[in-house]
Amino acid sequence: MVTRRVRTAAKEARWPSGCMSPGGRTRCNRDRILAVAREALAASGDASLNSIAKQAGVGPGTLYRHFPSRTGIVLAVYPRDVQQLVDAAPALLKEHPPSAALRLWFDRLAHYGRIKHGLAGALHAATSDGLAGETYGPVIGAIALLLRACEEDGSVRPGLDPDEILLLLGFLCRIDNSPDWAVHEDRLLDIVLDGLQARAPAAGRPAK
Numbered sequence: 001m002v003t004r005r006v007r008t009a010a011k012e013a014r015w016p017s018g019c020m021s022p023g024g025r026t027r028c029n030r031d032r033i034l035a036v037a038r039e040a041l042a043a044s045g046d047a048s049l050n051s052i053a054k055q056a057g058v059g060p061g062t063l064y065r066h067f068p069s070r071t072g073i074v075l076a077v078y079p080r081d082v083q084q085l086v087d088a089a090p091a092l093l094k095e096h097p098p099s100a101a102l103r104l105w106f107d108r109l110a111h112y113g114r115i116k117h118g119l120a121g122a123l124h125a126a127t128s129d130g131l132a133g134e135t136y137g138p139v140i141g142a143i144a145l146l147l148r149a150c151e152e153d154g155s156v157r158p159g160l161d162p163d164e165i166l167l168l169l170g171f172l173c174r175i176d177n178s179p180d181w182a183v184h185e186d187r188l189l190d191i192v193l194d195g196l197q198a199r200a201p202a203a204g205r206p207a208k
Helices: 002-014 022-043 049-056 060-066 070-077 079-095 098-115 119-125 132-152 162-173 181-196
Strands: none
Touching: 022 049, 022 060, 022 070, 049 060, 049 070, 070 079, 070 119, 079 098, 079 119, 079 132, 098 119, 098 132, 098 181, 119 132, 119 162, 132 162, 162 181
16 A cells, blocks of 8 residues: 555656646646756757756657657657748838848848757758648748749749748758858858849850
């Protein structure tokens, strides 16, 4: 009888009252995984899923049931940041010419890629992980909005694919942490934007 009470007390210490039911335990597992992942990713973008599971006190199988991929857990940790990124597109277009708004949005994506470990890479990988409708879709919608405004004022070439633009911006998650990373980032974004500009075709090259 005493042993049973001890086991029950230990169980309740591990699981708050709201987590004792199967559904409650599932929810609490997910919340605990996200809390640990948030701290782990803030410390290092290289934190492994297995280390997160261990710190959260759950098995790897439990973690993978909630988050089948690294992309999924990273985007679940940063939903507010992704939404802010999406909301920035129409706000920037209200305040700036389309081409300037596009550059500022790219800068913001780069900024999130720097301060939110793994976010830029996760957005880059989201479509292959089956998260297109959940997170990737709204981000692509923001890029499409910016490109459409730029196309209408003639500052970018017509027919640009938002998916390809995000794929192109995958370099943002690969810039190393050297002291002059900001210089590299600005130079690379200049190259990207220069390639998007509307211009007459080069001599001897047919128009597309």
